[in-house]
Amino acid sequence: MLKGKDILNAYQFSAEELNLIMNTAAQFEKRVKEGEAIKNMEGMVVASLFFEPSTRTRLSFETAINRVGAKVISMASASSSSTAKGESLADTIRTIDGYVDAIAMRHPMKGSAQIAADVAVHPIINGGDGAGQHPTQALLDIYTIRKEKGYLGGHTVTFLGDLKYGRTVHSLGYFMQLYGNNMIFASPESLKMPEEITQDLRKRGAQIEETGDVEAALAKSDIVYVTRVQGERFDDPAEYEKVKGSYIVDMDLISKAKPGITILHPLPRVDEIAAEVDDYAGAAYFRQAHNGLYIRMALLALVTGRV
Numbered sequence: 001m002l003k004g005k006d007i008l009n010a011y012q013f014s015a016e017e018l019n020l021i022m023n024t025a026a027q028f029e030k031r032v033k034e035g036e037a038i039k040n041m042e043g044m045v046v047a048s049l050f051f052e053p054s055t056r057t058r059l060s061f062e063t064a065i066n067r068v069g070a071k072v073i074s075m076a077s078a079s080s081s082s083t084a085k086g087e088s089l090a091d092t093i094r095t096i097d098g099y100v101d102a103i104a105m106r107h108p109m110k111g112s113a114q115i116a117a118d119v120a121v122h123p124i125i126n127g128g129d130g131a132g133q134h135p136t137q138a139l140l141d142i143y144t145i146r147k148e149k150g151y152l153g154g155h156t157v158t159f160l161g162d163l164k165y166g167r168t169v170h171s172l173g174y175f176m177q178l179y180g181n182n183m184i185f186a187s188p189e190s191l192k193m194p195e196e197i198t199q200d201l202r203k204r205g206a207q208i209e210e211t212g213d214v215e216a217a218l219a220k221s222d223i224v225y226v227t228r229v230q231g232e233r234f235d236d237p238a239e240y241e242k243v244k245g246s247y248i249v250d251m252d253l254i255s256k257a258k259p260g261i262t263i264l265h266p267l268p269r270v271d272e273i274a275a276e277v278d279d280y281a282g283a284a285y286f287r288q289a290h291n292g293l294y295i296r297m298a299l300l301a302l303v304t305g306r307v
């Protein structure tokens with residue numbers, strides 16, 4: 001179903017494809033935990049191209065490539081490649097596409113994954129294109145919700161933080177809509193979800209409330225998805241200074257939230273979740289990061305037809 005396909009955004013998927021990805025991830029999770037030496041992608045090579053900083057996405061992709069039996073070639077920064085000499089993204093991708101069977105890529109420009117997909121013969125997997133989309137993160141987010149909550153629909157989910165530049169929520173909103181969850185967008189006024197995304201989600205039938213009142217939002221939420229203020233995307237550093245630190249999830253706030261609330265965060269966190277929250281049973285963000293490994297193994301095997 002996904003063989004040969006690019007993974008570029010969250011709105012490209014059917015419910016059947018999402019089920020296939022999550023079920024494949026669950027199988028890989030079981031096989032990894034049983035200690036199997038997995039060979040699905042034996043003989044293949046995958047490129048991991050990161051033109052922008054990353055810890056989890058790059059290292060879980062590279063671990064996934066290794067654990068699914070393929071070999072990896074890796075570029076961890078734009079400064080270490082010919083991008084620094086002025087080579088275009090299209091030329092770089094065309095070249096590397098000739099070496100490998102699939103490419104996982106992160107780039108600071110919105111739309112860059114599509115540019116890569118247009119010139120590559122092999123599948124491109126978008127690991128984040130600027131303030132655009134981050135579909136593999138949203139996939140691991142729903143895999144996590146399914147594991148933590150037992151089911152994916154009927155929840156009230158608050159997205160808290162930088163909804164303007166945070167690409168993870170730009171992707172996750174589509175999955176939350178598809179599975180029939182209510183969404184609350186809670187952000188500082190200047191970091192609201194882009195109007196085109198809110199409108200598009202509503203057109204697809206999403207129930208969305210927008211608010212600045214975090215306490216009231218959390219009092220009725222089953223899940224809160226916290227995001228970092230994306231300092232690197234601000235044109236004006238003074239604007240960043242104004243909003244940074246403007247929301248903090250601590251145990252005082254959790255004590256006023258709906259009992260049993262699950263806390264997700266794509267990480268890295270800066271100061272938006274207090275360290276004391278890490279011991280709360282519903283703090284799922286490190287489990288969430290761990291789940292990325294299995295989702296990325298599944299995606300790689302599916303797009304290369306090695307499931």
Ligand code: NCD
Pocket residue numbers: 056057128134137166167168227228230266267268
């Ligand atoms: C996110 C990203 O890069 O968009 N991180 C991640 O992939 N886990 C979130 C962020 O950087 O704030």
